Amino acid sequence: MRYWLMKSEPSEYSIDDLMRAAKKTTPWIGVRNYQARNFMRDDMQLGDQAFFYHSSCEEPGIAGIVEVARLAYPDATQFDYKSKYFDSKSTRAKPRWVNVDVRLSKKTRLVPLTELRSCPELAEMLVLQRGNRLSITPVAPAEWEFIMGLAQRAPRDAD
DNA sequence: GCCAACGTTGGC
DNA sequence: GCCAACGTTGGC
Numbered sequence: 001m002r003y004w005l006m007k008s009e010p011s012e013y014s015i016d017d018l019m020r021a022a023k024k025t026t027p028w029i030g031v032r033n034y035q036a037r038n039f040m041r042d043d044m045q046l047g048d049q050a051f052f053y054h055s056s057c058e059e060p061g062i063a064g065i066v067e068v069a070r071l072a073y074p075d076a077t078q079f080d081y082k083s084k085y086f087d088s089k090s091t092r093a094k095p096r097w098v099n100v101d102v103r104l105s106k107k108t109r110l111v112p113l114t115e116l117r118s119c120p121e122l123a124e125m126l127v128l129q130r131g132n133r134l135s136i137t138p139v140a141p142a143e144w145e146f147i148m149g150l151a152q153r154a155p156r157d158a159d
Numbered sequence: 160g161c162c163a164a165c166g167t168t169g170g171c
Numbered sequence: 172g173c174c175a176a177c178g179t180t181g182g183c
Contacts, residue, residue: 055182132164
């Protein structure tokens with residue numbers, strides 16, 4: 001069992017969208033980066049857990065916990081010319097992009113990026129590294145446990 | 160909106 | 172296979 005962090009722009013798909021989804025499950029479509037794809041295709045297993053991270057928004061940070069509910073399969077949007085994720089070089093015989101399905105385990109308080117950055121325990125965390133842009137990154141077990149602790153704590157005072 | 164950092168593309 | 176140009180990500 002492995003741990004991950006998966007980024008989504010809440011204007012595209014937020015933790016609340018996932019709460020409203022049927023079976024609280026969604027296909028993690030739209031990944032168009034080979035490294036991130038390979039994590040889904042080669043490494044993700046059923047039951048793996050992931051932080052649902054809100055990016056490119058007012059308050060970036062971890063918004064909840066999800067679980068891998070279906071192993072990687074071809075991402076349908078790559079074949080849909082009307083989709084922003086359409087890839088003209090991908091074929092059904094040889095699909096280039098895949099997605100897993102994730103199911104909401106629970107929504108947490110928003111643990112802001114700034115708070116994560118302030119924790120020496122998380123100094124090595126991949127998503128916090130300079131210049132990191134990967135939308136899916138592995139999370140070390142110790143980092144996972146630490147953040148789970150943070151998430152159960154009351155939000156910081158905002159002064 | 161800016162821009163640093165990184166990935167991808169394509170000419171050679 | 173190199174690498175410059177270009178595109179994208181994502182925090183600020």
